[in-house]
Amino acid sequence: MKIAIFGYVKHPEMMTSLTSVLGSIYARQLKPILEKELYAEALSSGLDVANLQTFSSAEDLDDSFDLFLSIGGDGTFLRSVNFVRDSGIPVLGLNIGRLGFLANVQKENFGQALECLLNSRYAISKRSLILLESDLPCEEAPRQQIALNEIALSRRKTTSMITVETWLNDEYLNAYWADGLIISTPTGSTGYSLSCGGPVISPETRALVLTPIAPHNLNARPLIIPDNMTVKLKVSGREPSYLVSLDAKMITFANETSLTIKKAPFYINMIELQGESFYKTLRKKLLWGEDKRNLKQ
Known part of the structure; x- marks a missing residue:
């Protein structure tokens, strides 16, 4: 081996x-x-x-x-x-x-x-990734970048909100007035998106979730979409640029740069050892369903 x-x-x-x-x-x-x-x-x-x-x-x-x-x-x-x-x-x-x-x-x-x-004595859990493309070159990154957890857009050097205009398969969805927007995979649904009120999604689910970060609108809530949809975004704000994080990597983009996010054409093969599973990890690491009434007498 x-x-x-x-x-x-x-x-x-x-x-x-x-x-x-x-x-x-x-x-x-x-x-x-x-x-x-x-x-x-x-x-x-x-x-x-x-x-x-x-x-x-x-x-x-x-x-x-x-x-x-x-x-x-x-x-x-x-x-x-x-x-x-x-x-x-x-x-x-x-x-x-x-x-x-x-x-x-x-x-x-x-x-x-x-x-x-x-x-x-193991299984393979196929984890989907998302791909980021931009219409303008960026010194910090090539035109295509991948993420396993999430791609998050956020404000930069300001306390003011940004506006994130969003299209799904070229159909206009919404303009989010918020600190930012997270586009998460099922794998990433237990990370940053969860902290911002997003749902937990089972890894085998073929979906993405759009989770606004501190939206200034009571009606802006997380939205689950099929993972074969293409998400297009355009950001504006008081500062001339904004931040995009791809898992652990940070990139700065100029306002009005058009970003496209879609499912990558390949998976990451994550090993699950015998006796381990996503749901067991939920219970063990995130204390899912923790309730003293569930304790065995």
């Missing part, structure tokens, strides 16, 4: 966790390949990795890889998407962060997780 490993190098437990991970991999005679920045940090920290191969971009990952391992938290998992992209390589998140909703394997259980993988 060939395993690509990516991690959040600034985490204080990163090198300790990587040492443990590599030990489990070597014990099973598997082949680790480290992301270039992680490799450099491991080498400078005195880890015995000098003979390991590295990768630095999505172009370095081909179909010879069996697994992409993300070590960190949910933010690290989201950054992994830009390496995996449309390769189809299954992704497993090892949590050394806080919540660990996407990165839901605890570091002390990594050995067990490997055994599950080697013995095919």
Whole structure:
């Protein structure tokens, strides 16, 4: 088994966790390949990795890889998407962060997780992504960007609202007067969108949700749409520009830039180990249905 490993190098437990991970991999005679920045940090920290191969971009990952391992938290998992992209390589998140909703394997259980993988005791959860396109070039990003959780538009350098004009399949929907607007996938429905009053959507649901951020209108509520719809947006406001976040990445766009958001033509293959599921994670991590009446006597 060939395993690509990516991690959040600034985490204080990163090198300790990587040492443990590599030990489990070597014990099973598997082949680790480290992301270039992680490799450099491991080498400078005195880890015995000098003979390991590295990768630095999505172009370095081909179909010879069996697994992409993300070590960190949910933010690290989201950054992994830009390496995996449309390769189809299954992704497993090892949590050394806080919540660990996407990165839901605890570091002390990594050995067990490997055994599950080697013995095919897992399922693949196909997670949809969304694609952002703009009609004007941007110095900070190419014309196309992807996100697994959400794309969020928000005000920049001002306390004033922005206006987000919205079209669905070229039909005018609304102008949101708000601090911003979130376009979320089912995977992202438990993140920023949820914090702004959006619904939780099961990952297999073929839908997107539009969730306004602090709208100045009692009638502006989250809207669920089919994921085959194309969303077009245009922002205006008192400042000449606004922010767009794609998961963990921030981009600045000039007002009146036309943005198009649609479902990406590929999925991320997220590994669910035997005994784990989206609904179990809801109960365990977000305390879904927590009620003292549900406790067993």
